[in-house]
Amino acid sequence: MTDSMASLLPVALEAAALAHDLILTRVPGAVTAKGDRDMASEVDYAVERAVRDHLRELTPSIAFLGEEEGRTGPAESGLTWIADPVDGTANFVHGIPLCGFSLGLARDDTPVLGVIDLPFLGARYFAAQGAGAYLGDRRIRASTATSLTDAIVAIGDYAVGPDADNARRLALTGLLASRVQRVRMLGSAALDLAWAAEGRLDASLTLSNNPWDMTAGAAIAREAGAGVHDARGAPYTLAADSIIVTAPGLTAQVRELLAEAPPPA
Known part of the structure; x- marks a missing residue:
């Protein structure tokens, strides 16, 4: 992992903290249909806008792609923040706690950094290329199953x-x-x-x-x-x-x- 990539993980974690607070403290509000049985809540839009503004202020040279409002920012660096403000909106709207915030960073088409916050489960996962994957302060590893x-x-x-x-x-x-x-x-x-x-x-x-x-x-x-x-x-x-x-x-x-x-x- 390059020094520049390492320096971006705290920025992503700050964005996750913003999203965490919004998801926990707001009700879904009005739901907007996005097609057949697909939807976005008021919280989806609020989280995406707060995170986009945060990232634009701290990393203005990196583009941003959000599920709800699309792409903004420059493309020259080859880096793009990619956010799902509430992943599992149907669960969220129905009060099912299996939902959360997802923010990744891609270099061209390759994911190089990620933060997933599951507010209702009290879990925040993060990783950056070459630095390992963590749940809070605990390093995590994939299953050892063989069958x-x-x-x-x-x-x-x-x-x-x-x-x-x-x-x-x-x-x-x-x-x-x-x-x-x-x-x-x-x-x-x-x-x-x-x-x-x-x-x-x-x-x-x-x-x-x-x-x-x-x-x-x-x-x-x-x-x-x-x-x-x-x-x-x-x-x-x-x-x-x-x-x-x-x-x-x-x-x-x-x-x-x-x-x-x-x-x-």
């Missing part, structure tokens, strides 16, 4: 929208159900990736890729020693169509299982 029959595996949400095709997701769910110890759908990609980094989950499989959902978690999981790839087995980048995070001892088995699922539509 799918012993594995707890999370799968990402099913797709919504008029053109949603869940055939591959449903097939993958069936394959997992027949082989792993348990399948979980938790409703927050950031939480899935953080828990895979910590070893609470043995794998996390998501057959979609929005950069605001994945950048922070990909950086944290890699630093925790997990395998972080796309569904084809290539190293994960923001240009991927999926993100597959596995305990190192499960990577080959998960790849074989994915090969049995129908190809993408």
Whole structure:
């Protein structure tokens, strides 16, 4: 990790503290529809604006991409902050505590830093390239599982929208159900990736890729020693169509299982 990257982690942690306080102290408020069964709350917008302003003041040369209001700032440095102000908004709106704030930093298409704050669980995960992954002051490592029959595996949400095709997701769910110890759908990609980094989950499989959902978690999981790839087995980048995070001892088995699922539509 370069000195410049190291210096940016405190900035990201300060942004996470801002988000943490807003999520804990505000009710969701009015909900804005973003399409079929997709939504943003008033808190989503408030967090994104507060974090964007904070980062613009402290790192004006770095671009910013937020889920709700898009991209701002210069592109010359090749660095972009990428934020999901409330990952798991549906959970948040329904009072389910499995939701949180995700802020990653990407150099071009590669995640290099991440912070995930889960306010209702009192957990803050962070990592920077070459510096390890942490939950608070404790270093974390991916699971040591070596058999799918012993594995707890999370799968990402099913797709919504008029053109949603869940055939591959449903097939993958069936394959997992027949082989792993348990399948979980938790409703927050950031939480899935953080828990895979910590070893609470043995794998996390998501057959979609929005950069605001994945950048922070990909950086944290890699630093925790997990395998972080796309569904084809290539190293994960923001240009991927999926993100597959596995305990190192499960990577080959998960790849074989994915090969049995129908190809993408």
